[in-house]
Amino acid sequence: xxxxxxxxxxxxxxxxxxxxxxxxxxxxxxxxxxxxxxxxxxxxxxxxxxxxxxxxxxxxxxxxxxxxxxxxxxxxxxxxxxxxxxxxxxxxxxxxxxxxxxxxxxxxxxxxxxxxxxxxxxxxxxxxxxxxxxxxxxxxxxxxxxxxxxxxxxxxxxxxxxxxxxxxxxxxxxxxxxxxxxxxxxxxxxx
Numbered sequence: 001x002x003x004x005x006x007x008x009x010x011x012x013x014x015x016x017x018x019x020x021x022x023x024x025x026x027x028x029x030x031x032x033x034x035x036x037x038x039x040x041x042x043x044x045x046x047x048x049x050x051x052x053x054x055x056x057x058x059x060x061x062x063x064x065x066x067x068x069x070x071x072x073x074x075x076x077x078x079x080x081x082x083x084x085x086x087x088x089x090x091x092x093x094x095x096x097x098x099x100x101x102x103x104x105x106x107x108x109x110x111x112x113x114x115x116x117x118x119x120x121x122x123x124x125x126x127x128x129x130x131x132x133x134x135x136x137x138x139x140x141x142x143x144x145x146x147x148x149x150x151x152x153x154x155x156x157x158x159x160x161x162x163x164x165x166x167x168x169x170x171x172x173x174x175x176x177x178x179x180x181x182x183x184x185x186x187x188x189x190x191x
Contacts, residue, residue, distance in 0.1 A: 004136040010124070011140025014117060016148065022076050022185060023113065025178050027148045029083040030106060032174040033090060035167065036157040039150075041099060046145045048103045052110020060118030061130060072115045073189045077182035079109035084175035084182070142184045 001009075015023050031042045032048070059065040083105065090098055125133055160166040 004132060007133045007136035008140040010121075011137035011142075012144040013140075014137075015072040015141050015144035016108065022080065022182075024148055025181055026076070026080045026083065026109070026113070027145055028152055029080050029087065029175055029178040030102075031149050031152050032084075032156070032171050033087045034095045034153065035160075036153045039153060042149055043146070044074060044151055044155065045102055045106050048106040049110040049113070050142045050145065052112075053114035053141065054110075054134070056111045056114030056128075057118050057121060057137070058134055060115060061125060061134065065114055065115070069116070069119060070189070072112060074186055076116055077185035077189070079112055080178050080182040080185075083109065084178045087171055087175040099117050 014020060015027075018024070025044070030045060034042050056065065083102075086098070086102065086105065121137065155168075156170060159170055160167050
């Protein structure tokens with residue numbers, strides 16, 4: 001297996017591994033207000049998150065930033081709560097202002113999530129050029145996120161179109177569940 005393949009697989013499994021379900025819950029919250037017809041908006045949103053994630057991974061790997069991992073582990077569920085609250089308070093259709101807020105929030109939250117994985121990734125990287133490894137990891141991460149988002153959007157579509165769930169109520173259910181799980185994560189990680 002090549003170095004590129006190894007780090008691509010690491011990035012893909014990092015985001016899709018059920019043991020790291022906080023990332024999956026974040027993506028669920030991030031796209032719960034969107035419909036399958038809005039997939040382009042969601043793709044840009046997820047890419048914003050990946051860009052933020054990539055920036056802090058690189059900064060951390062090059063020892064340009066270091067933050068206590070305990071703080072990051074608490075901030076990750078906080079990002080899920082904030083994302084879910086943005087979903088809940090948005091009672092109207094998705095507008096440009098909300099989209100811009102969510103893009104910047106996804107970018108900023110990606111910065112936080114990237115720090116959560118940076119120590120582990122640093123331990124895997126050699127002293128040689130790490131640009132290819134970081135690139136491969138982030139491509140794997142992005143494709144894993146796209147897979148999760150497509151799954152969420154398809155399930156949402158099926159629930160709304162075939163089972164006649166109200167889209168707003170489904171958003172409230174998903175966002176509320178994400179908040180509940182995040183509160184539990186904060187409590188667990190605090191003690």
